Amino acid sequence: MKRRIIALTMVLSLLASGVMAATLPKLRVGYVPEPAHGLYFLAKEKGYFTEEGVDVELFQFGSSAEGLAAVKADKLDVGTFGTTAPILFITKGSEFTFIGGMMIGGQAIIAKPERLAELAGKDLKVYKGKKIGLVKLSTGDVIFKGALKKAGIDYKKDVNFIEFGTVNAVVEAVNKGAVDAGLVYPPHFSLAEKNHGLKVAHYIEEFYPDYTCCRIIAQTAKVNADPETYKKFLAALIRAYKFYKNNPEETVQIYAKALKIDADIIRSETYIKKVADSNPDPLKKGILDFWKHIKDAGYITQDYPLEKHINTTLYKEALDAVVKKNPKDKVYQDMLVFYKKNN
Amino acid sequence: MKLFNKFLALSTCAALLLSLISGTGMAASAKPVRLGYLDNPGSVLCQIAAAAGHFSEEGLQVELVAFADSASGLAALESGAIDVGAFAVGDSLRAIAAGKGFRLIAGGGTPLHGNPVAEQSNSFQVEEESRGVVVVIPQNWSVAEKGTIIQLTAALIRAYRTSRNFTAVASLPIGSRPDSTFRFDPNPDYWRVEKIWSGLGLQNLTMKRDFLANHIYEEIYCDALDRLLLGDIDPVLQHLFSKAICTPNCCPANAAKL
Incomplete structure (x- = not known):
């Protein structure tokens, strides 16, 4: 009898998750096959996206230019394609907004x-x-x-x-x-x-602590039209970050399976050498520093008010919501401190 | 007799098969690209690419068609009478602003006047720049033909490299040699064109901020340059690369290969 109840519960919960996913707002998310982009796979695998109320579909891209062209053409709702590439697109007129981050350091x-x-x-x-x-x-x-x-x-x-x-x-x-x-x-x-x-x-x-690498961007009009969905998406990534911090071996296995990269390389880079931090913080100061360095290097000489393309509010509200549910969690508290320092 | 009939049938089949194979091959490589150009020294990269065999090196058959003015050339491009055109920047941009849907894939030659006083003037610079040549394609080039556009652009980059080699230039027909009163650059260069676009006052309130960027296909130039850079280190190509603002790739195209 007990077994039947368990089986029935499992079937019902599976059905419920399927129905939930079918009715949740959808986000098509583009990424490049880079170990430090792994929060997406964690959030997907651990069910955080669904729990937060967003149905995420992941799409792998081979180049940043193609990925951003897909965001621009409305084939993606979110893109994670470096820092330079979205800056180049924005300065040439693309209406993108930075809403979060995926990778700090790594070079x-x-x-x-x-x-x-x-x-x-x-x-x-x-x-x-x-x-x-x-x-x-x-x-x-x-x-x-x-x-x-x-x-x-x-x-x-x-x-x-x-x-x-x-x-x-x-x-x-x-x-x-x-x-x-x-x-x-x-x-x-x-x-x-x-x-x-x-x-x-x-x-x-x-030589340069906490510098920005891949950022999360979306079309400004979409972010403005549906900020709640993007906030849920970021909340799921914040929870994935905690998982990544606390569960190294399972994280390595999920990354290796999703990216088809040798688990030893991922383990070494992510947890032994710690070459990058898969942190979803938008890192506003880092983006503006990056833009300044591009101009200093002479790659683009025209100035542009990039700041208006950075939205830190969504991330902060998502983080506050997660902290409210887990007020004593050390990882989330550290994320708050980090946010205050870098935005 | 039966044997002869069998031989005849076999020969016919073989001939048919051969003609089909060669026919397919011909069709793939023999469809010429009709490249219209302004009969002006600014278009000489197109002529060098033809005379020095750079189009052939890229596997293309290109038919050059001369135009006395950009207006008639752009009209031919719009009507489909030609596939690609090398015409004046100003006229091409005005056509784009008027909604013609053309896209810039490469730069060409710009006249040098050597008037240092006039060159201090922004409007003079815009005027001079707008008389230079750019290479444009019509809106109806499909994504499937991207490879051909990259080949065309690569041939023009090769032509630029040839134009920087005195020995190679000396062996070109006189009409296909670069004019020393022009400077050449195969880069479509969004930021340079944007200055001309703004200087000519072509951006209007109904256009989106990225209107011009959507008409400059820099990705093609970057792809063509990337491909040529795969060869031995070449200072001319390195110089072009150092000036190009290409979107960098941050990751392997296929992680599964790692």
Whole structure:
């Protein structure tokens, strides 16, 4: 009898979740296959989206440009495609709004093992006079130049940057000795270590803490038309962040399954080396700093009031709602402190 | 006799099969792209691409059609008489502002006047820039033809590289050599065009803020440049790349391959 009741309960709850999902507001969410984008898979797998009242469908994209074009063409309701790409689209007239974040940090400088000694230490001056390979306008490019400027180094004069079209080309150039070091993002430095024996000389985080990487954007008109749905979406990601903080091994398995990336690489980057933080905070100050570095580097010379495209209210209200239900939770309290510092 | 009939039937089948195979192959590569150009030194990258064989290197058959003025060329582009056009920036932008739906895929040549006093004037600069040449496609190019547009743009980038090589230029027919009173740049360059667009007062209140961006297909130029950069390091291509503002990719296209 007891078994029958359990079975019936399971069937009913399954049916109920199916019916719930069918009636919930839908969000089509685009992402790129990057381990630090894993909060989406956690929120999906653990049922947080449904519990918060939003039916999320995930779509993987191979390039930021294609992903943002899909947001613009109304084929996606949310996109997570770096920081540079949405800034470029916004400055050229796209009506996007930053509503949250997905990744903080994550960029590294790789070199051949025999070059590590000369790049050792915590002083960016070791890179003066060096030839550095990078993917132009990648987060590593923009933030590393920002870090050099903050350290008082005139990178336009003292560092020789060689631009490549792809991160694989950067790794190849480092491996061949065509450049002294290369700026790469995850999981490429782990792959460069595994496949070519290259080494991480520095994580840019060592010089520039809490810098922005991939941000969450949506069409401004959609956010304004239905802020509650976007708030529910962010609440689910906030809960996923807590899961990611407290359940390393299950998180690694969920990421590995969803992204089809070696679990050892994900474990190493996410929990051992902690190269990035999958944090949903919008990081408004970080976005504005990033924009300033793009202009300082001379990539775009025209100014633009980017601030009006950043909405921190949705995230703060979502976080407040989650905190209200879990007032003593340490992770959520830490998120509040972090929010106040960075927005 | 029976044997002969069998041989004849077999030969006919083989011939039919061959003609079908070659016919298909021909159809895929033989459909020429009709490229209209303004008969002006600003369009010379198109002529270099033809004379130096860059269109062929990109697997394209291109038929060049000269136009005495941009207005008739843009009308031919709109009517479908040509597939692509290299015409004056100002006229092309005015056509776009009038709702023609053209998209810029590459830049071309812009006249240099060397008048330092006049060059200080913003309106003079806009005037000069608007007389330069850009390469435009009509609205009806389908997404399926994106590969062809990238090939076309890649051929124009190759032509630019040729134009920077004195030896290569010397071997070109005289009418296909770059004019020293023009500067060339195959980049469609949104920010440069936006200055001309604003300077000509073409943005009006009914247009969305991204109206112009929707008519500049920079992604094509970036894709073409990316593809050419896969070869040996080339200083001319590196220079073009350093000036281009392309949306960076932050992740592997196919994570499953990792």
